[in-house]
Amino acid sequence: MNAKSKLIFLILCAAGAVTFITLFVLNADIAVFDPKGWVAGEQRDLMRTAVLLMLVVVVPVLILAFTFAWKYRAGNAKAKYAPDLDHNTKVTLAQWGIPILVICVLAVVTWNATHALDPSKPLLRQGSGGRALTIQVVALRWKWLFIYPEQNIATVNFVQFPERTPISFELTADAPMNSFWIPQLGGQMYAMEGMVTKLHLMADAPGEFAGSSAEISGKGFAGMKFIAKASSQEYFDAWVASVKQSGQTLDLNAYNELAKPSENNLPTFYASAAENLRDMIVMKFMPPKSEMQVMEH
Incomplete structure (x- = not known):
């Protein structure tokens, strides 16, 4: 194979690779490229x-x-040979000017988007269905606990909320640090012991979205998944009423059992939760000992 054939072969391989990657990205079921909320779309x-x-x-x-590589190959006698060339103003300007310009534009775009999409900033978007719904999230080993303080219910590995309604997720952990992520609604946010982080999201339409942990946290990490469901306000209210009829209650004793490490947990629903449960979970890592720490012993 001569030099020209090799070059053509390399170009075809590169073009084929680019085409394959492009087609894969366009046709693959990649959640981050199929946004169902304003934050994820932005x-x-x-x-x-x-x-x-x-x-x-x-x-x-x-x-x-x-x-x-082609023009200055050894067999091209027409190529200009200039061993003493050490500077070219036009080339230097292009080499530095274009990348600097791109970086400046990228910096402005990223700066504006970063502040606009600040996860701790409440969503105030025209067309939202109502005021924000607060959902407290606790990362356990290896499951997600969702507490609805206003509705006084709790769920495990399942969270439901109304469409077009801003959701304020308040995240903490009673286990090693983890990361809460619903790819089709927005970016991830860390959940850590002894503190609360906030993540504001909103679904544009009804649907079920896969949620997961984005932080390796032990042997049960792969099964630490949950379902996020957006529905109409009427359906959400009916769902809350049905959960209140479930019979199970999440008191402190039930929580201590739930907090024990377990894998591949199915969705569980609690008709009520202990008062200020999330706050007690946060405070158990603060001196002096909280009520929950005393109960554990």
Whole structure:
């Protein structure tokens, strides 16, 4: 195979790889590219914009790499030979100017998006269905506990909320640090012992969305998944009423049993939860000993 054939082969391989990756991304069932909420949609657009801006630098570099390899090959007698060339103002300006310009544009875009999509900032979006719904989230080993303080119910590995309603997730952990993530609604947020972090999301339409842990946290990590369901306000109210009829209650003794490590837990529903349960979980890591720490002993 001569030099020209090798170059053509490499170009075809590169083009084939790019085509394959493009088709895979466009057709694969990738949650972050199928947003169902405003936050996730804005994050997807930011990723696309960032990649396109970076391609402004990457694509010319790849083209020039093949071009120079072909033009200045050993067998090309027509190529200009200039061993003493050590500076070219135009080339230098292009080499530095274009990347700097791209970085400046990317910095402005990222700065604005980062502040607009601050996960701790409440969502005030036109067309939302009502005031924010607060859901307290506790990362356990290896399951997710959801507490609805206003409705006084709790669930495990299942969370439901009304569509077009801002959701304020308040995250903490009673286990090693974890990461709460619903890819189709927004980015992830860490849940840590002894503190509360906030994540504000909203679903644009009814549907079920896969949620999971985005932080490796032990042998049960792979099964630490949950279902996030958006529904109409009427259906949500009916669901809350049905949970209140479930019969199970999440008092402190029941919570201590629930907090024990377990894997691949099915959704569980509690008609009521101990008062200020989330706050007691947070305070158990603070001196002096809380009521929950005393009960554990």
